[in-house]
Amino acid sequence: MTWEEFELHKAENIYKLWNRLSSGCYYPMPVKEVEIEKKGGGVRKLGVPTLMDRIAQQVVRAYIEPTLDPLFHSDSYAYRKGRNAHQAIETAQKRSMCHDWVLDLDISKFFDTIDHGMMLKALGHYCKDKWVLMYVERWLKAGIITKEDISIDRLTGTPQGGVISPILANLFLHVAFDKWMQKHHPDKPFERYADDIVVHCKTAKQSKLMLKLIRERLSGCKLTLHPEKTKIVNLRGISDEKYPRSYDFLGYTIKPVWAFVKSSQKFRLLIMSIMSKKSQSSVFEKLRKLEIHKHRKPIEKLAEKLRPILLGVMNYYCKFNSVYTHHFWYSINQKLLKWVNWEKDLGLKASIRWLKMVWKHNPRLFPHWELAHP
16 A cells, blocks of 8 residues: 555545454554665665555654653663664764774674564563564564565564554664663763664773673574674774774774874874775765766756765765765766766866866855865
């Protein structure tokens, strides 16, 4: 059912859903499996529920969120009102200034491996409404329809793409990780955005011990740390062993950079948040698929097509410091030069002159020209 079809018989559809929910005879349909590409390669499988199931999930989410959200840890940032990725990145950067070591944790296939029994036990501890537990259990156990139209029963996990899934995922890790850290290791600050977790430590020895303890804790909750993506990072510590000197977090690379500090008039080794290479590659791949140099249209029309992408990158990746994105914007300008070369049939120098002329007449035509003009 589409939204248009739903709206044609809105009152009837809402009444039917309410009647089934209130009487206990509501059963969700299987979710549809949809694959999307990951930045680092591979695919992420989403489970998209039907429109009626999405509405039903929103009803339950709206009911349990006011109870659960205030209980969550202050350093849990994902899928919560008043919290966002920028806050998580800023906190990680600040704490990395006074903690030389970092644990960059990645839970392998988190949404697909959540144990249903443990999930319902955690929910039952904080929510005593039996009807909520009954419907959440039905959503967890609803099957999957693959892209080949094959129906599969789901034994573990909550589908990434469901309306109820974010708060359930937060609840599971609240119990499995956040509360455990708060109780047993309150001196080790961390930031968590869904299943992306950063833990700060003072020494290499401390980092190794914490990684061992966290791995054991998550294993007891039937979760596994990714063997390759999980790592110990040495930002500014002293060690005989070699460790990575930076870590990626929510599209940014956080690493030490020599920078001139005006207050002291000296160069200092500061921790900076910079647009990661994976993020740059992801944007360039999106632009490559557009093949902008082949578009036979006025440059104003080209700007309209690119503006949402460029504004998205500027709003997210220039939040803390735009200086380190200069190379990225230079590469965008090179792509525009290629378009001029194809569209106007000009040589390199003539293309540069033409693009500079456009910039002088309309410096805001492309949003990134505020940071790096042709």
